[in-house]
Amino acid sequence: VMVWLRRCTHYLFIVVVAVNSTLLTINAGDYIFYTDWAWTSYTVFSISQTLMLIVGATYYLTFTGVPGTATYYALIMTVYTWIAKGAWFALGYPYDFIVTPVWLPSAMLLDLVYWATKKNKHSLILFGGVLVGMSLPLFNMVNLITVADPLETAFKYPRPTLPPYMTPIEPQVGKFYNSPVALGAGAGAVLACTFAALGCKLNTWTYRWMA
Numbered sequence: 001v002m003v004w005l006r007r008c009t010h011y012l013f014i015v016v017v018a019v020n021s022t023l024l025t026i027n028a029g030d031y032i033f034y035t036d037w038a039w040t041s042y043t044v045f046s047i048s049q050t051l052m053l054i055v056g057a058t059y060y061l062t063f064t065g066v067p068g069t070a071t072y073y074a075l076i077m078t079v080y081t082w083i084a085k086g087a088w089f090a091l092g093y094p095y096d097f098i099v100t101p102v103w104l105p106s107a108m109l110l111d112l113v114y115w116a117t118k119k120n121k122h123s124l125i126l127f128g129g130v131l132v133g134m135s136l137p138l139f140n141m142v143n144l145i146t147v148a149d150p151l152e153t154a155f156k157y158p159r160p161t162l163p164p165y166m167t168p169i170e171p172q173v174g175k176f177y178n179s180p181v182a183l184g185a186g187a188g189a190v191l192a193c194t195f196a197a198l199g200c201k202l203n204t205w206t207y208r209w210m211a
Contacts, residue, residue, distance in 0.1 A: 009206055010063055014073070017056035021049075021077045039180040046137035046184035051195045053077065053103045054132045057110055058124065058199025063206075067115035074107035102139040106132045121200055129193030137184030 056077070057070035078101040109131040110124070117123035 006206065013202065013206065014056070014060060014076070017052070017059065018073070018076045018080055021052035021056055021080075042140070043137075043180040043184045043187075046140045046180070047188050047191065049103065049140065050106075050133050050136045050184075050188040050192050053106060053136065054110065054129065054192045055195040055199045055202075057107050057132075058128070058196045059202050061110065061114055061124070062121065062200050062203045065119060067111045067119075070107040070110040070114070071104060074101075074103035077103050102136065102142060105139055106136045109135055125193055125196040125200060129196040130189045132196075133188030133190065133192030134185040137181045137188060140184070141181060 053074060057073045060073040061067070061070045063069075110128045113128040113131060114124050117127065
């Protein structure tokens with residue numbers, strides 16, 4: 001009974017974290033309607049994706065103990081996002097860019113660290129966290145490159161109103177020293193280690209709760 005309880009809890013965690021990852025990434029790369037805030041949004045989305053990927057992937061990886069499951073988790077995130085964005089597309093939302101599987105290469109690095117350090121959990125947190133945090137903002141730039149001309153799309157699909165928090169105050173020229181990748185990678189490298197540790201801890205708690 002305890003084995004099945006543990007397995008069911010494990011699958012529930014995977015589904016919950018993967019769904020939340022998808023919700024956070026649903027607009028990543030969609031800078032069409034707020035071009036003044038593109039770099040700011042890009043940095044925030046990069047960090048949020050980094051953290052959601054690493055907490056779920058680390059949990060899954062340390063639960064199974066099999067290098068390769070982090071990449072499998074990233075694949076789950078990718079498929080969920082394709083389904084969700086496909087639904088939006090069917091409803092007429094003006095996509096004309098490709099939804100890119102940006103999480104896969106970062107998750108592969110996480111798997112590689114776990115394998116190369118002979119399943120050392122502390123090395124996974126430190127090295128894996130830094131690698132995922134620094135790499136994902138770089139890969140996420142592919143999302144930005146595939147966006148069509150934002151002004152043309154904005155004129156084609158005008159939005160009559162914007163909520164107050166989305167209304168640009170002024171164009172953010174030179175924000176973050178024009179380097180959203182560097183800012184996202186720097187912040188991501190620090191925060192991802194914390195979230196990798198959280199992923200490991202979730203695993204420990206799951207076992208203790210059912211012991």
